[in-house]
Amino acid sequence: MNMTFDRCALTGYALTQENLKPVTGSFVEYETEIVGRVKITLPAYDELINGDFERYLIAGICKDRTLKDEDPILIDSNFIREGYKKLNPLTAFEEKCASFLMYLYQAGGMENKEFEFYSSKDFTLAFADPEEFKRIMDQLVQDNFLKIRATNNLSQRRNLYRRVKLTNDGKEKVRKRLPKMPLFGLVSQEITTGDIEMD
Known part of the structure; x- marks a missing residue:
């Protein structure tokens, strides 16, 4: 072949x-x-x-x-x-939105990092095609989870999203999805004073 x-x-x-x-x-x-x-x-x-x-x-x-x-x-x-x-x-639209929000958080959004995305290049980050990626971005802005300072419409229905940041609501939404850290060590620790009669 x-x-x-x-x-x-x-x-x-x-x-x-x-x-x-x-x-x-x-x-x-x-x-x-x-x-x-x-x-x-x-x-x-x-x-x-x-x-x-x-x-x-x-x-x-x-x-x-x-x-x-x-x-x-x-x-x-x-x-x-x-x-x-x-x-x-991820196949459901809401799952893709939540996953992309988590990606942003872990990629620096938790530290207030700004991002730049091209709808024709970064769509795979959301398990989406370029058109669905634009809808995901729109949804996250509408839900007040993202702030986009500038959107440039490029040729052939492509968008450039500049100065994209997670909002405080977006960060909080992600934090609610993060696993909680249990306090295992505190439950099983034995505390001693060094005094045999007291212990």
């Missing part, structure tokens, strides 16, 4: 030789800023390029694993049909 790998199978965006690792077997590996690390079998690459699959969910899985510094999952024909579902990717 003589194939060229000039596009990301998940986004359709162009790949450069710098993105690609040498093809040494029955799969191709590449890494982009948008999807992170991808490892995909040759048949699945062809199917994704030519078929109708949940590309953006799979792209979100790849990006999430890359951010967590986990090895890329091998994307094969079974994975693009049903296998990805075993990883429970």
